[in-house]
Amino acid sequence: MNRTLLVEQLPSLRRYARALTGDPWAADDLVQDTLERACSKWQLWAVGTDLRAWLFTLMHNLYLNQRRTAKVSLNTVSIDDVEAELHTPAAGGDGPLDLGRCLQRLPADQRAVLLLVAVEDMSYEDAAKVLAIPLGTVMSRLSRARSRLRELMDGGQTGARPAAAQAPNLRLMK
């Protein structure tokens, strides 16, 4: 069977996009863009290599582009960015948040690594390729993601910031 079947990758792409963006609509747009990008870039895909990793790479690049664009046009959402990146654990909180929301509170680069490795079962090496970062960075981001998510789930320390919880989709990365 030499047929390369794109459709078999759809569930996995959608799952990753949803967990990454935290928004079903944005996720399907991202998958759609990825498929369209694949249309114009097929000649760059080496037959026989991992199709899934290639598609995830396309998607990741599109996602980064979107975030950059969002940063230019929506620089007013940086309060959420500050929350995600610089928030120091406050004493107490209002109990653990649900996992989905905690996941969205991770910085996007950490979330991406965690999802690729833990949910999509990607090897650390493949994740490094998809995200175009060194293996060591994959490991350190994975470590931070796991520790941070554990803190969030245990303590719900960000519960004191209900306003930030309203707009998780526009969070900036850096």
Next chain:
Amino acid sequence: MDTRPDEATTIPEDDLHALVDGRLAPDAAAALRRRLAADPQAEATVTAWQAQREALRDLCAGMSDLAIPATLMAACERAQRTHERTSQWWRWGGMAAGLLVAFGVGWLASTQWHGGQDGAAMARVEPARQFAQQAAVAYAVFQPEVRHPVEVTAAQQDHLVQWLSKRLDRPLKVPVLKAQGYELVGGRLLPGDDGARAQFMYQDSAGQRITLYLGAVKSSAGGDVRETAFRFLDDGPVPAFYWVDQGFGYAISGKLTREALQELARVVYGQL
């Protein structure tokens, strides 16, 4: 990986990740677990990460289970076709297979239909074949669905037939395949090259699914493809028998032998 049974040294964190993610060889994993027994803090970390990993997978499992929107399916098919056009190897291989099928299954053409005249017949191969490929892709997408295999279930068969007949602009009939062991699960509407397509799904007592995919097929020039012989497609995700009759294409797809599919195709053709 550092898995020496030396309890005095701290276990590298990368090893803990590798253990949680199942990236260690069985003996290395066992050795690490023995070391963890003497390191409660590291053990607690591993336990927490494992629970987190499972929770994340549960959370995300529901996400891939949702019905795929038609726009995404269409984009997927477009990308698939672009790929097949750009991939010369596949293209020539596919054409060769198409020719083989055209000659190989030709007996039906000669006994039941006059299969078309030379050049005209060749020009028709592509749209019908593309139709069959789309049928196979639709099969691959919806066949594994647990929660949403169809849009309208067999319980509302009248509504299903009415609805799809309206959308495909032609009175449809749902073939009965009980004698062959298949019950109707239901059907759905899908986008195709030449407008709406319908997919009926059937299932046998073992849960094995087959689909009947149908819709208008236009020739490359834009006119209706009048009719073709029964053809067999076996380089898609599933094998399929397909044919075109009075400008309307039919494809039976399923993980069955060629003979079983052919028999189903003849039953369906007989009922339509």
